Amino acid sequence: MKLASYAGGEWYRASAAGKVLTHAVNGEAIAEISSDGLDFAAVADYARRVGGPALRRHSFHQRALMLKELAKYLMQRKELFYQLSSATGATRSDSWIDIEGGIATLFTYSGKGRRELPNSNICLDGPQEIIARDNTFTAQHVYTPIQGVAVHINAFNFPCWGMLEKLAPTLIAGVPAIVKPASQTAYLTELMFRHIVESEILPPGAVQLICGSTGNLLDQLDFQDAVSFTGSASTGLMLKKTPAIIDNSARFFMEADSLNCSILGSDVEPGSAEFELYIKEVAREVTAKTGQKCTAIRRAIIPAERLDAVTAALAQRLAKTVIGNPASEGVRMGALAGMEQRADVLAQVEKLRAENEVLIDRSGELELVDADAERGAFMAPVILHATDPHRSNAHDVEAFGPVSTLMCYRDDDEAVALAACGKGSLVASVITADAQVATRLTTGIAACHGRVLVLNQACAGESTGHGSPLPHLIHGGPGRAGGSEEMGGIRGVKHYMQRTALQGSPDMLTAITGCWMSGSERRLDAVHPFKKRFNELEIGDAVVTDKREITLADIEAFAELSGDKFYAHMDAAAAKRNPFFEDRVAHGYFLVSMAAGLFVWPGEGPVLANYGLDHLRFAAPVYAGDILQVQFTCKQMDNRETEDYGEVRWDTTIVNQDDQVVANYDVLTLVAK
Numbered sequence: 270m271k272l273a274s275y276a277g278g279e280w281y282r283a284s285a286a287g288k289v290l291t292h293a294v295n296g297e298a299i300a301e302i303s304s305d306g307l308d309f310a311a312v313a314d315y316a317r318r319v320g321g322p323a324l325r326r327h328s329f330h331q332r333a334l335m336l337k338e339l340a341k342y343l344m345q346r347k348e349l350f351y352q353l354s355s356a357t358g359a360t361r362s363d364s365w366i367d368i369e370g371g372i373a374t375l376f377t378y379s380g381k382g383r384r385e386l387p388n389s390n391i392c393l394d395g396p397q398e399i400i401a402r403d404n405t406f407t408a409q410h411v412y413t414p415i416q417g418v419a420v421h422i423n424a425f426n427f428p429c430w431g432m433l434e435k436l437a438p439t440l441i442a443g444v445p446a447i448v449k450p451a452s453q454t455a456y457l458t459e460l461m462f463r464h465i466v467e468s469e470i471l472p473p474g475a476v477q478l479i480c481g482s483t484g485n486l487l488d489q490l491d492f493q494d495a496v497s498f499t500g501s502a503s504t505g506l507m508l509k510k511t512p513a514i515i516d517n518s519a520r521f522f523m524e525a526d527s528l529n530c531s532i533l534g535s536d537v538e539p540g541s542a543e544f545e546l547y548i549k550e551v552a553r554e555v556t557a558k559t560g561q562k563c564t565a566i567r568r569a570i571i572p573a574e575r576l577d578a579v580t581a582a583l584a585q586r587l588a589k590t591v592i593g594n595p596a597s598e599g600v601r602m603g604a605l606a607g608m609e610q611r612a613d614v615l616a617q618v619e620k621l622r623a624e625n626e627v628l629i630d631r632s633g634e635l636e637l638v639d640a641d642a643e644r645g646a647f648m649a650p651v652i653l654h655a656t657d658p659h660r661s662n663a664h665d666v667e668a669f670g671p672v673s674t675l676m677c678y679r680d681d682d683e684a685v686a687l688a689a690c691g692k693g694s695l696v697a698s699v700i701t702a703d704a705q706v707a708t709r710l711t712t713g714i715a716a717c718h719g720r721v722l723v724l725n726q727a728c729a730g731e732s733t734g735h736g737s738p739l740p741h742l743i744h745g746g747p748g749r750a751g752g753s754e755e756m757g758g759i760r761g762v763k764h765y766m767q768r769t770a771l772q773g774s775p776d777m778l779t780a781i782t783g784c785w786m787s788g789s790e791r792r793l794d795a796v797h798p799f800k801k802r803f804n805e806l807e808i809g810d811a812v813v814t815d816k817r818e819i820t821l822a823d824i825e826a827f828a829e830l831s832g833d834k835f836y837a838h839m840d841a842a843a844a845k846r847n848p849f850f851e852d853r854v855a856h857g858y859f860l861v862s863m864a865a866g867l868f869v870w871p872g873e874g875p876v877l878a879n880y881g882l883d884h885l886r887f888a889a890p891v892y893a894g895d896i897l898q899v900q901f902t903c904k905q906m907d908n909r910e911t912e913d914y915g916e917v918r919w920d921t922t923i924v925n926q927d928d929q930v931v932a933n934y935d936v937l938t939l940v941a942k
Contacts, residue, residue: 330907597640659686
């Protein structure tokens, strides 16, 4: 079949002949790919002119719900993707990471987007900044979507997950995307993309697909655009130097190949649970996806006295790995993505052989299940040993396949130094049962890695493993790894947004942000805000309560009721010796309870529940005889799209008789529509 691009809302197939893509297992032609004839300026224009405005007409929550619906739609069709995935050389478990792992990323981002972002198109960054003494001039940092297009250039090894993990944060941000899959496995990306289009869940222009070369697409980019690249560091640097990207300061995020390491702690003895975990992790990272993972363990850093034990254990475990047709039962390791990929990996292995000792190489005894070694891109695992670990080219040469190099260290400082020789990596792991060893190694290597897994028997049952990026956590790393931080929950969304410092009057910033600012007008009327349904409330609706005098009897009664008899509440002499107090002080939590007694309207009504407090601070002590009052203001409202209630955040400020703030916090409620 000839793969098609999806541009300008239509499917497009090049008339000219394209590159022939082959089946990784049997070498047969499976697809032809070309983007010849596409108008890339029109592709970028369509995204900006149609896709961006269509997405930004929806709120963060609405876009997050689109992801949920899309994930459900794709999950129902997952078996179609599994059937084609075996052509990439992937086993069922390999494909699970790519297909269901990618779809799960959509689900995760949908949930986090609705929990952690407001139901609007503007996101506050941090608290209000108080600038003027009289609070007539204030500031607030905000995030808003960039108004360009995101170009996603993806790698061949995860044709589904690679697309979906980039689309999730981009679409929630409200930015249209142009997806460019790596050619070798683009046939699987194109199949899933067809179902994305078929679903009609995303608005027109939200996503486009380029199968083949990107032509002059990057030349069309300006300062509102972004490029997210996954692939080799050399290709990434070449793209990053595109004149339009440099001249227009377009955002460029690179997640590149990296020589990740795993360190076996000096405390770990052969035969222990942690030793077995280490062997399992290294072997899995060598064989999963046939080693074609940007997070795979390329450097296994071990205590010098453990070299023989580690080598023997790895040889025993790898000997049990069944290699062959990934569609056949019992096969644990499939083929590389294609013959070109195998040739590249073998060429890199030859470079490594020149400077490192080969410990394990099953090439001569390779027995395949239901496959032909001459036609398929199969390769046996290779384990090497860096006889001079500080000068080994294994710190620079990456064989992107089932290959890893053992490196020996004498003490923790040397292990840290060897880890740093990778010049920046996506992930490292430390396997140890000793907390002090873990602390020394982790703090030593953290600056060189985007993620560090500390693994021991206690967490092994739930651990996702060394090489599994999670949508909750950043996926990227410094230096050679590219410096990007893809995913990471809402951090990833903010990659596609602009942070801006807004300055103005509290009333004006309240109107712009949809969040009540301190110093802004409060609307006081005869109807208590707790009597208003969600759709009747407005930002700034408030009640200023009656006043209440705090007595010594109140303090003692709360102490008896709560059991909190901290000396500063009960002993005047002891309280006066405390540098913060002049006498016995009221409990902070009593003030919170007392405030609720003042601002709550007690009758049955639209307020369904109080589900928490945020940012509680006690600003000044309260003594017996102080007179307190509460200013209670509707601060922010989030409509829950799928529920018959919304979330309301209330600014709660307690002041004393001198109008001094003694406590401030946000009360969170669920209010019926």
